[in-house]
Amino acid sequence: MRQTDYVILGLLEEGPLSGYEIKKIVDIRFGFFWSESFGQIFPALRDLAGRGLIEEIPGGETGGDAAGGPAEAKGRSRKRYRLVPEGEAALRDWMASPVARESYRLELLLRMYFGHLADGQTLAGQVEAFRRKHEGEALLLDRFRRELEPLKDKDENHPHILQVIDLGLKVNRAYLDWCRETLEFLEERTRR
Amino acid sequence: MRQTDYVILGLLEEGPLSGYEIKKIVDIRFGFFWSESFGQIFPALRDLAGRGLIEEIPGGETGGDAAGGPAEAKGRSRKRYRLVPEGEAALRDWMASPVARESYRLELLLRMYFGHLADGQTLAGQVEAFRRKHEGEALLLDRFRRELEPLKDKDENHPHILQVIDLGLKVNRAYLDWCRETLEFLEERTRR
DNA sequence: GGCGGCATGTAAGTTGTTACATGATTAA
DNA sequence: TTAATCATGTAACAACTTACATGCCGCC
Numbered sequence: 001m002r003q004t005d006y007v008i009l010g011l012l013e014e015g016p017l018s019g020y021e022i023k024k025i026v027d028i029r030f031g032f033f034w035s036e037s038f039g040q041i042f043p044a045l046r047d048l049a050g051r052g053l054i055e056e057i058p059g060g061e062t063g064g065d066a067a068g069g070p071a072e073a074k075g076r077s078r079k080r081y082r083l084v085p086e087g088e089a090a091l092r093d094w095m096a097s098p099v100a101r102e103s104y105r106l107e108l109l110l111r112m113y114f115g116h117l118a119d120g121q122t123l124a125g126q127v128e129a130f131r132r133k134h135e136g137e138a139l140l141l142d143r144f145r146r147e148l149e150p151l152k153d154k155d156e157n158h159p160h161i162l163q164v165i166d167l168g169l170k171v172n173r174a175y176l177d178w179c180r181e182t183l184e185f186l187e188e189r190t191r192r
Numbered sequence: 193m194r195q196t197d198y199v200i201l202g203l204l205e206e207g208p209l210s211g212y213e214i215k216k217i218v219d220i221r222f223g224f225f226w227s228e229s230f231g232q233i234f235p236a237l238r239d240l241a242g243r244g245l246i247e248e249i250p251g252g253e254t255g256g257d258a259a260g261g262p263a264e265a266k267g268r269s270r271k272r273y274r275l276v277p278e279g280e281a282a283l284r285d286w287m288a289s290p291v292a293r294e295s296y297r298l299e300l301l302l303r304m305y306f307g308h309l310a311d312g313q314t315l316a317g318q319v320e321a322f323r324r325k326h327e328g329e330a331l332l333l334d335r336f337r338r339e340l341e342p343l344k345d346k347d348e349n350h351p352h353i354l355q356v357i358d359l360g361l362k363v364n365r366a367y368l369d370w371c372r373e374t375l376e377f378l379e380e381r382t383r384r
Numbered sequence: 385g386g387c388g389g390c391a392t393g394t395a396a397g398t399t400g401t402t403a404c405a406t407g408a409t410t411a412a
Numbered sequence: 413t414t415a416a417t418c419a420t421g422t423a424a425c426a427a428c429t430t431a432c433a434t435g436c437c438g439c440c
Binding site: 385386387388389390391392393394395396397398399400401402403404405406407408409410411412 | 416422429
């Protein structure tokens with residue numbers, strides 16, 4: 001079992017989803033700390049179904065809208081999967097197991113570390129792009145938080161999701177702070 | 193050229209290094225935003241040398257000490273590489289190119305997101321382990337910063353390295369803050 | 385009829401991890 | 413002489429990305 005499998009099991013625990021929907025949720029909700037590609041999700045769904053941890057829901061629906069909205073009868077028919085008890089057991093076992101090594105890869109910091117080999121303008125542009133990205137991320141998380149806060153007693157996992165969002169907000173604030181300082185530093189470097 | 197190649201070129205720009213030394217530097221200095229394994233470093237060194245971007249320094253030295261200390265005549269003979277002009281050009285080109293997509297994988301946040309499926313004690317233990325790890329990291333960065341600060345005018349890239357350390361410190365502070373809040377949240381959850 | 389968006393899927397290639405094999409030296 | 417540490421290297425595997433192929437539908 002790889003990490004992708006558990007992401008899928010965890011999301012299916014909230015309700016049935018198709019591969020495409022899983023991808024969208026991971027991109028939007030997990031974006032700041034996780035990513036998955038189609039090339040991981042679809043094979044993982046096939047394998048999980050093969051091992052009897054999830055099952056395909058019969059009667060292929062068609063649709064363009066996620067999460068129970070009105071079926072828009074658009075696009076190719078959707079293949080939704082649901083969690084079965086064996087899958088939930090595997091998920092719970094994993095939840096109790098120790099957390100695997102976390103990994104990061106922030107190329108921008110590599111550029112900064114070797115910064116004396118680039119000109120200040122170029123570096124500043126790269127920092128600026130990073131800043132814009134994380135400004136957007138912070139805005140998204142902020143909106144998501146405001147949507148969820150009033151509903152926090154409606155569902156057992158909402159408080160946990162709020163907790164996750166809070167880390168995203170803190171980290172993004174740290175990034176934005178740093179970008180401000182770093183852009184100042186680079187400006188001064190250019191003047192000298 | 194993969195990212196590993198540029199990490200190597202960048203480090204060699206400061207002076208000749210062996211694969212083992214590169215690994216140690218990446219672990220200690222880049223630890224909070226990057227990682228490389230031997231399985232990436234050694235083949236990359238071979239390939240870079242093959243393409244004439246770096247070259248092996250003749251006259252195999254033996255040693256246990258990095259960065260110019262007294263040779264301790266310990267262990268198997270060391271194979272050091274140095275950057276050649278072609279490699280420096282490739283490095284500078286890369287520095288001017290746009291930054292590739294950053295990636296993260298924080299499994300702990302996955303656990304938190306699905307937190308309602310685990311008991312509070314277990315989750316708290318996982319958060320606590322995360323806290324300890326990043327406390328250590330913050331301490332390391334702090335020490336590194338204090339060592340480097342007085343020397344910041346001695347070398348063109350020291351101010352850049354300080355800038356990198358500062359991001360590490362900010363992010364780790366954000367993590368530690370979050371851990372405190374989250375442990376409180378989990379404690380309250382357990383009481384209810 | 386053709387385009388664009390929704391959706392599923394695969395294959396090829398790249399990248400990265402892990403475990404192991406080797407060798408040399410020092411210290412117990 | 414055995415263990416530990418330093419150091420290099422490789423092979424097998426696992427994970428991931430990317431680009432593409434397919435198909436269905438609605439719309440112009």
